[in-house]
Amino acid sequence: MNFPFRYELVEAVEDEFVNTVAGEVLARAVDVDGWCADVLLPERRTLVLRGSPLEAPVGDLAVALRYHDDSMDWWDLVDPVVHATLPDGDVVLSAAVCLRDDRPARPRKKARPAQYRLFEGERFAGTCRTVDGLPEDEPRYRWPAVTLIGCDRPDRIRDLVAVNDWGGIRALDHDGRPMSFAMIKFVVTDIRPSVLGNDLLDVVLDQSSVTWSPGYYRERPGPASRPVWELWRDGVPEKKNLWAPFDSAGRRAWLDLTHGNQRPAADQTGVHHLDGRFATDREGLHLALGEAMAGPGGYFGRNIDEIADCLDFTEFTLVWHDAHVAHDADRDYFTRVLEKLRAFGATVELDSTLDGLVAADGLAALRKLTERWCRTWAKAAGLTVHEARERHTWIVDVNRPGWRYERIVTDTSAEVRWAAAEMALSPDPEWLTTPTNSPEAVTRAIMHEGLWIRPPETFLRRDLAGHPAPPAPDGYEVTVKRGDVISVEVTWNGSAVASGLIAVVDEDAAPHRIKTTPEHRRRGLGSVVMGALVREAIAAGATTGLLFATEDGLPLYRKLGWETVSDVVIASNTEGNHDQ
Structure with a gap:
């Protein structure tokens, strides 16, 4: 036979x-x-996560021991079971403990770890002071x-x-x-x-000498792969959603088959409909997107970076049906995918009745407004800014007396925690500025990493058309200097008593350093400066104003018709004051 x-x-x-x-x-x-x-797992061990931000982890955990020279040892905690939560946030759990890398671990007694970082699945979950019970014998997969x-x-x-x-x-x-x-x-x-x-x-x-972890590049397939392969042995499936009954491991195997049998959309233009009913994990999201864009068994990326490789700035419309499923499963990741699609020219319509999607769209809009404000404010302040795109973070070199770095992070829990953890290790003075609609949660996450909370601010926006522009009171003179950054100065008997700056980038304008000397306050000079700055910005092509207001400045901007975009939580890794 x-x-x-x-x-x-x-x-x-x-x-x-x-x-x-x-x-x-x-x-x-x-x-x-x-x-x-x-994979064959080593014996289970009991651990204590000291000062853990996690009380009830969902899924496997990983602990990254980051040393002062930035090297890391990675330990996987497979199938963790929490037994108790002790005072000070200490969590007692048991898990199969595996050292992830093939290389020997650093001697923890000789090279003290600077930080223990926790990951829940692929999500950064914060740091803990130490992890008691990590084995010295370095068990491997x-x-x-x-x-x-x-x-x-x-x-x-x-x-x-x-x-x-x-x-x-x-x-x-x-x-x-x-x-x-x-x-x-x-x-x-x-x-x-x-x-x-x-x-x-x-x-x-014999495979006994193989010690790589599941998830390693070109890893061995898991048990879920075989039934997936059987569905594909007759060729690429002809019906959508045949992957839906599989768990995440099976869906991952399905995604790998779509990648190996790439059949990208012949034409991205037009309207595509994404069936989001089964996008209950990241794998399901990508499978649903692939079938929406390229048909059953279609490939359109297995992660966010691969999505970008498939997009070509062609304008098209994606109607995302039942979008709340992916949003509820992983809000942060859903929002990042949404932003990536829109950044490359897609119009994404969220066809869902869930109110939470309004917040998701609002977060995407907040990130975009923050980016616009950051670039315009940096120009007004004469600062250098660049974007760490993978984490929606803007890094500003505040190169003035009291020098520091400033991280501007739009609000998701993982990104704020990551930035705060990085700052906690940094030897340089750094500030963290977070526009957010959840200031209490952001503050808790930042304080867990040991940063100092600064006075909060408020993110404001205004259509510049019709902005009040009152004249200067009798005896005051207004001087305007036009240039790359516009400046306005109000003088009294030849001495400057009020001033401000404004920069224009595209259609956005950011006022900066609006101030009045104490003896000339409460005479409307702030409104005079703002009115003159806005008038000049409109002449330079601006239509929208964006600014961060301190508590002292907020009444002035409210009076001039500026509206709240979000709260702004500010923190630093040093206790001393630095010039903003």
Whole structure:
């Protein structure tokens, strides 16, 4: 009886981009046993997370020990179970503990960690003071042996071992087309006549020295991969949502198949409908997006970076049905995907009745307004600003007396925590400025990292048309200096008593340093300065005003018709005062 070969053993080679890809076919096998298997975990241990921000983690955790030289050791806490929460936020839990990297861990007694960072899944969750119970014996992941059932040319594998003991396995569809590729170690421990006969052989490949973690590039497929492959063996599926019954691991395997069988949308223009009913995790979000843009089994990225690779600034409309499902599953990630699509020209319509999506759209709008304010304010203040795009953070070099860095972060819990944790380690003076509609939650997250909370401010906006522009009172003179930054000065008997700056970037204007000397306050000079600045900004093409107001300045701007965009929480990693 002849059996179809459903797997190929191939050389593992590096392409011009230094990616590991499949090379020459060395042998074929009818089936593979132990290939789609779970990793072998070490024993469970009891740990205490001292000062943990997590009381009830959902899913696996990771602890990154960051040292003073910025190197890190990563420990995975698999299947954690919380047993108690002690005073001061200490959490007692048990988990299978695995050192993630192949290299030896740093000696913790000789090189004191500067910080223990916690990750819940892929989300940064904050820091803790220390983790009691991390083992000294550095337990690793282990993988079970793999048996090739019905292999036709095992000697080719043995020949390869003399040169390179790493290769790959490809799963094939019924027409012999490769569906997937993953790495394997070609260490032959046994060759015997196959139970299938036909002069075939069964070959055992030892994997005991493989210690990489699940999630590693070209990792071995898990048990969820095999039923996914069976659905794909007849070719790319012709119906949408066949992936919906699978868990995240199965969906991840489905995503890998879409990547290997890329069939991008022939034309992005027009209207595309995304069925969001099953986007209950990140994998489901990307699968639904791929099918919306490229049909059943379609590929449109497996993560945010890959989405960007698929987009080409073509204008199109994406109607996202039941968008609340993805929003509820992972608000931060949903919002980032939404922003990425819109940044590349997509009009995204959220077809959902959930009120929370208004907040999601509001967060995206807040981020955009913050970016516009930041660039315009930096110009007015003569500062240098650049964007750390992956975390929606703007870094400002406040190069004036009392020098510091300032991080401007739009509000999501992960991004604020990450910025606060970075600042806690920084030897330089830094400030963190966070426009937010949840000031209490942001303040708690910042204080957990040990930063000092500064006086809050308010993010304001106004259409500049019709802005009040009162004349100066008798005896005062107004002087305007036009340039890259516009300045206004009010004088009394030749002495400056009130002044301000404004910068224009595109259609935005940001007033800056509006001030009046104490002896001339309460005479309307602030309104005079603002009116003159706005008049000049309008002449320079501005239509919208954006500013951050202190508590003292807020009454003036309220009187002039400026409206609240959000609260602004401000913190620093030093206790001393610095000029803003």
